[in-house]
Amino acid sequence: MHEGGNGDEVRGSSGLTSSGADPEYLSLERELTILFRRSRANQGEMAREVHPDLESAAYGLLIRLDECGRQRATELAAYIGVGKATMSRQLRALEELGLVAREPDPADGRAWLVHLTEEGHRRVTKVREARRARYVSQLSHWDHREVAELARLVAQLNRGMEK
Template identity: 85%
Template sequence: LLRRARANQGEMAREVHPDLEPAAYGLLVRLEELGRQRATELAAYIGVGKATMSRQLRALEQLGLVAREPDPADGRAWLVALTEEGRTRVGRVREARRARYVSQLAHWDRGAVAELARLLHELNQGMAK
């Protein structure tokens, strides 16, 4: 499951942009879900250091997928946000992924799909601790 998830992340990253690193896809999804974030918050979420996060954000900026803006709460800090292009591309890829899952699970019993969703949710909750 985890190996397949890593492979899927790479595929989704390439669908967003051919030059996007697979690890950076998670940053884009996080920004889509939560909105503007400080680089330090993103680094903590992904589990990387400042230098790695800075390099990834620079690459995402060069691809036109994110932009930095001053943090109104702290003039020394910056917030990272998806650009309109980034939002459009990530949304398109996530919707295509959802459609693939719907298609792949269409022949499953509804109760089995509900049980799978419940168990995956439980697994995610347990791994977050």
């Protein structure tokens, strides 16, 4: 068994590569690594479009608040996958920038609900519209069914990563 000319390992009679992995999973790992690297850079760019002082991780919080409305900080931390201290620091920074506000949770006086301010909503909407236009342009040669299938598969991947 040897590596092919394109850098991919060649399958042996067992169907596995010399490293013991299915080539489909090796290819998937490579493509996801590239996608996630580009995604992190893209997320940082989008965050700076919302506000020049915004760190990239905060963009996901703003999108979640835009889509779901008021959320507890603990719910946001669980969704994003960060600890309470990290979430508190990010929310404090967003609050200082005037993009989010906190209010007491009427169901639990010890908890706070976080929501986008009007300015936060305006800025997030502007960036999301620009991002969607970029996707439409990048995928203009794709059939709409292919775009729908990609969305379905990425959603399935996201659900699997929540576990």
